[in-house]
Amino acid sequence: MFNIPAITWTLTAVLLLSGSYHLLQAMKSRQLTDQVNKSLHALMHLLMAAMLWNLAPSTMLAQIAVLTGAALWFIIQAVARPEFKTLCADGHGRLKCVYHSLTMAGAALMIAMMGHMSTAGYITAPSDGMAGMGGMTMSHNHHPMAAPIETTAGVSMDHSPALAILLTAAFTAASIIFIILLLRARPTKNTHHPRSDHRLSLRAEHALEALGAAVMALMFTTMTP
Known part of the structure; x- marks a missing residue:
């Protein structure tokens, strides 16, 4: 799928725009x-976005470590005591932090799986020189490795296709849920009312979450058999 430049550039643009929005x-x-x-x-x-183009592959372990730490950070917020108001104090906030932990862990796992697939010979660079998911082609003449690749956490990647299917389904479901929430959060008629501003912000957040979940599902789809 990602040997189609239009898809790669579209996903790259979506990821960079979403990242810029969060940074802002x-x-x-x-x-x-x-x-x-x-x-x-x-x-x-x-x-x-960098993974789509196989940028900085030498920093893969560092990327996995940072994203894993981020996942743990969101879990800590989700289980924090209610007294810590700046963390996920209410039920809605805790659920959101749990989901954000899942997205961070999913991104870390995706990078690890991509590294495993590259090492095992499942991904080869096409003749035009484009590498990574943005230019990957599936090789049908690869030789299986004698032993499974182990991640830094010591988890075997033997069952990565099944795990990719599970995560594809999970993020697809998440995208549908956020779309439903987006449709339910209709803006009020009075655009100058504070509640209207809150609803607009909430709609933007739901739209961004739905888009992000859809991108995650699409990227995990390429790792399924």
Whole structure:
């Protein structure tokens, strides 16, 4: 799928625009926790865009470590005591932090799976020189490795296709849920009312989450058999 330049450039543009939006929101926020959270989202989108073009493959382990740390950070927020108001204090906030932890972990796993596929010979660079997911082709003449690739966490990647299918389904479902929430959060008639501004912000957030989940699902689809 990603040997089609139009798809690669479209996904790259979506990821870079989403990352820029999160970075802008981080700069506008006055709360430190929110600044960190938005910055982590911006970084995740940047790393995913770089993965499409196989940029900086030598830093793969560092990317996985950063994204794994980000996933743990969101889990910590999700289980934090209600007294910590700057973290995920209410039920809605906790659920959102759990989902954001899933997205960070999914991005880290995607990078690890891409590294495994490249090492195992499932991905070969096409003749025009384009590499990575943006120019990958599936090789049918590869030789299986004698032993499975182990990630830095010590998890075998033998079952990566099944895991990719599971995550594709999960992010597809998430995208549908966010689209439903987007449609339900209709703006009020009074555009100058504070509640109207909140609803517009909420709609933008739901739209961004739906788009991000769809991109994750699409990228995991390329890793299924």
